[in-house]
Amino acid sequence: MPQLNGGGGDDLGANDEMISFKDEGEQEEKISETNSGESDLADLKSSLVNESETNQSSSSDSEAERPPQSRHAEPYRDKSRELLLEEAAKRQDGGGLFRGPPYPGYPFFMFPDLANPYLANGSLSPSARSYLPLKWPLFDMQAPLPGRKAGDDSRSPSPAYLISNKVPVVQSPHHVHPLAPILTYGGERFVPGTPPPIPTEVDPKTGLPRPSHTPELSPYYPLSPGAMGQIPHLGWQGQPLYPLAGGFRPPYPTALVNSSMSSFLSGRYPPHMVHPSHGLPPTGIPHPAIVTPPVKQEAHSGANGSEHQKQNSKKEAEEKKPHIKKPLNAFMLFMKEMRAKVIAECTLKESAAINQILGRRWHALSREEQAKYYELARKERQLHSQLYPGWSARDNYGKKKKRKREKQPAEQPAVIGGKRSVLATHTTMTAVPAITLLTKA
DNA sequence: GATCCTTTGAAGGGC
């Protein structure tokens, strides 16, 4: 269990999160990756292409030689890492000064007045002004981007790749904030110049009407805090953001900015109002972790009588329960951030291959960088638990139907679930997990 | 259309 410190301080150093992952082999790998830059990408790509070569030269890969459970067998308890986390905590809680966030993934942590970015006269505070362009770079801010005139960009205001829900294979890094994926839990872009029909638009996925932001809404959302409750979700890919206190909506309640999350949530989102059975926070904005299952229209045959109807109604009631997803862990947050970048760099689209690359990059991250993701994930879990007190990850068990995996002899590690794992045979890197998977089975 | 693949981490049950 994560050791969430219920006390006043922000528990930044959940020790159990600091898992050892650096053995000698990985250090070597890290060094090599650091030195070679993107060479690992090219290596991996070539390895994915050239199966036989990789298999024959697998001994060079340090990860392949690493004991499968080494990371878990040696839990990381480095004091220096704890100190780093403490330092991060101090920066978050005590600073009060907006500094360039060492990790842009959660700049709001460094933004002490996010909860109330308004001055007494109702205008946006200077710090909020400086923050918002960072937070929503897709907005046409008053200050144009360097080398780009405002309103002069042919890609603006509504380039196709901004409208698309899909992550473009190649996209301009100037337009998409590198952290947009993890900032918003999705890919639905906010397009300043192409306001959707008013007052509602239909979610293509759910088919349900959803409110849309209107042109009246400034990109800065300089609304009074009271008015913000009326603002519909600003998430993308149909996935709303977390509810927001204050004048605009970051992916998490701005209570994350400081350590007053508990008071914020207790005052704004009483547990009974955010209970899973309810599914919606008081703003009417569902948590991004919620996925409402589509209502199936089943043909009722009157022959089976009430028994069948009872079963159906029970089934329907089960289906109507909003599916609250697990909060993302550190690696998932990292993946959301980096996926588009990797896709753009290597033109790979297959998630399995991309995830392998991301896994290597994850290991290549410095401890400080990883700690930031761990911290972000911890906040995520904390918020999730506050929003859905009764929720358990176990609730989602069995909702994903999985095919039964046939047990395979250890001599055939590349065959998983009756299907040949191409990637596992392509790279020694994945041979270990594949084997581990089989041994588990 | 559903599931697999692939990654890491969190969580919970079983022993």
Added chain:
DNA sequence: GCCCTTCAAAGGATC
């Protein structure tokens, strides 16, 4: 406390 299983994201591949 350790081990195992499941799920979280993502999209092409496969069933």
